[in-house]
Amino acid sequence: MPVNLANNIAGLNLKNPILGASGTFGYGTLYERFYDISVIGGFVTKALSLKPRAGNPAPRICEAPGGMLNAIGLQNIGIDRFVNQKLPKIKDKDLVIIANFFGETVDEYVEVASRLNEVDGVHGLEMNISCPNRNNEGLVFGASCQITEDVVKACRKVTNKPLFVKLSPNVADIAKFAKVCEDSGADGLSVINTLSGMAIDIRSRKPILANVMGGLSGPAIKPVAVRMVWQCYRAVKIPIFGIGGISCVEDVVEFILAGASAVQIGSMNFVEPEICKTLAEELPDLLESLGVSDYRELIGALDV
Amino acid sequence: MDCIVRVNEELGGDFFYLGLEPLEPIADIRPGRFFMVRCSQSADPFLRRPMSVADYKKDGSGFGLVVQTVGWGTSLLSTLVPWDRIDVIGPFGTNFEVPDGARSLWAVAGGSGVAPFLGLIDHAEGDVDHTVFLGARTSELLIYADRLKERGACVITATEDGSSGEHGLVTEPLVKKLDSGEKPDVIFTCGPTPMMRAVARIAEAHGIKCSVSLENRMACGFGACVGCVTKKRGEENYITVCSRGPVFDSFEVEI
Structure with missing residues (x-):
């Protein structure tokens, strides 16, 4: 019995619900040394900004129990180099390419979004709203409902491509933010970004990360992510990409049951570079063993 | 790539040597290049550890790692015994290149x-x-x-x-x-x-x-995480140690 893995999510035609997550999949080309990336549903680029960005000093990463902390500082090659140098190498491949983007002001977000809107080969956009706002004392955009509303509405006006918003988990009530994004015109949500964290070297009494604080990812955050996907799923009608510590095919199904229409794989790409391919290959067998012929039956099918 | 552990030999201090035989020969092993070694099949520790190639067979059918027990990951590796399996990916990065004509x-x-x-x-x-x-x-x-x-x-x-x-x-x-x-x-x-x-x-x-x-903290080893950066001398931009290095001309980077 063939199992259906295909779905149209907010206008994106995915052959399967497995995507590489932003910040762990480079600009797509890197993983070609391990496998042909057209076997997965798609991937999300490293967060792009108007101009190239150098990022934070090292150390930028460290091990954490069941995961890792990172403080890369949004290093990226900038939208122009992405469009001119990286995208041509992968745009003819049969997979969905979503450009993750950010700005330091609302105007910058709008400019990047409108530029990406014109780019052939970028199928969808994902807004990273966990970036410090230069006009608001460096507080991240996604920490305030009002600013989230402003920036999502502003970007919505300049793009007709599917627009996803990647939510920060570092808020008291994520469902409220999900609703704000839906009401502001977002086509979908990506849930969740990394959890804010920190680690200390007790001998030197210094923070391990040069940036002091970083983002926690990996299996350690999976229960938090599953919970937040479920809360968002109950709050909105728009589709959700589930993200957070997925490391095996059972995790994929767990997120789908919680309400994810598809999932993004993050840090596990670093540990097992072929993980996205493996999950896409293993999912049909697991679904069959669960008596499911179309994965869409499981979206939000949590029995409470 | 799975490897069979052939030797786990104590070297003194916290050091030990792992002699490994990959299930299939591994191409392009060179001095200075490194493998990303999985210390456990569970999520603890989560990340692989970068380890420089020690000795190796030219046909890629065997190689060794010199490991120092410094934390949980390396202490798990220290308990490996012959016939255990260990999962490595690589080799990655640049190697020590002897200049032409060097005597x-x-x-x-x-x-x-x-x-x-x-x-x-x-x-x-x-x-x-x-x-x-x-x-x-x-x-x-x-x-x-x-x-x-x-x-x-x-x-x-x-x-x-x-x-x-x-x-x-x-x-x-x-x-x-x-x-x-x-x-x-x-x-x-x-x-x-x-x-x-x-x-x-x-x-x-x-x-x-x-x-x-160079030996910076790294998560992936192949340029995806952008965690292991260092500065090129005289430039503001960072480069990844794993893919542009780890072996650099000393003039090239800020150490």
């Missing part, structure tokens, strides 16, 4: 930094003289001195407590040898960053080409 090569190593020089000297081609400066805190942490001598290298040791070889830092015999008028065609260095920084400065002051092997 005299000096290597300066601290601790497990000696690893790449085992393979380098095993597979040396042509008529090159090798001198290895080995430094450690104390004599039991001086590893592979005899093995390198057996392979024809001149080995000069230094310990900080004076328990073996010269008393002091490994850079002291290096400077002494240079001051006596000897000059190699190239210096390679691998070990703690302060040691490599000092070696690079000494080499530069004497106008000698020097290659350093």
Whole structure:
């Protein structure tokens, strides 16, 4: 019995619900040394900004129990180099390419979004709203409902491509933010970004990360992510990409049951570079063993 | 790639040697390149550990790693026994490249930094003289001195407590040898960053080409996480140590 893995999510035609997550999949080309990336549903680029960005000093990463902390500082090659140098190498491949983007002001977000809107080969956009706002004392955009509303509405006006918003988990009530994004015109949500964290070297009494604080990812955050996907799923009608510590095919199904229409794989790409391919290959067998012929039956099918 | 553990040998101090046989030969193993080693099949520890290739067979059917037990991941590796399986990916990165026509090569190593020089000297081609400066805190942490001598290298040791070889830092015999008028065609260095920084400065002051092997914290090893960056000298932008290095010309990077 063939199992259906295909779905149209907010206008994106995915052959399967497995995507590489932003910040762990480079600009797509890197993983070609391990496998042909057209076997997965798609991937999300490293967060792009108007101009190239150098990022934070090292150390930028460290091990954490069941995961890792990172403080890369949004290093990226900038939208122009992405469009001119990286995208041509992968745009003819049969997979969905979503450009993750950010700005330091609302105007910058709008400019990047409108530029990406014109780019052939970028199928969808994902807004990273966990970036410090230069006009608001460096507080991240996604920490305030009002600013989230402003920036999502502003970007919505300049793009007709599917627009996803990647939510920060570092808020008291994520469902409220999900609703704000839906009401502001977002086509979908990506849930969740990394959890804010920190680690200390007790001998030197210094923070391990040069940036002091970083983002926690990996299996350690999976229960938090599953919970937040479920809360968002109950709050909105728009589709959700589930993200957070997925490391095996059972995790994929767990997120789908919680309400994810598809999932993004993050840090596990670093540990097992072929993980996205493996999950896409293993999912049909697991679904069959669960008596499911179309994965869409499981979206939000949590029995409470 | 799964490998079969053939040997797990204690080397003294916290060091041990893992001799591995991959299930299929691995291409392009070279001194200075590294593998990303999975320490556990669970999520604890989560990330692989980067480890420099020590000795290796030219056909890629076997290679060794010199490991120092420093944390949970490496202590799990220390418990491996022959016939256990271990999962590695790689090799990644740049290697120590002996310049064409070089006749005299000096290597300066601290601790497990000696690893790449085992393979380098095993597979040396042509008529090159090798001198290895080995430094450690104390004599039991001086590893592979005899093995390198057996392979024809001149080995000069230094310990900080004076328990073996010269008393002091490994850079002291290096400077002494240079001051006596000897000059190699190239210096390679691998070990703690302060040691490599000092070696690079000494080499530069004497106008000698020097290659350093950087060892930054990294998550993936193939350029995806952008965690292991260092600065190119004179530039504001960061480059990844894993894919642009780990072996760099000392002039290229800020150490």
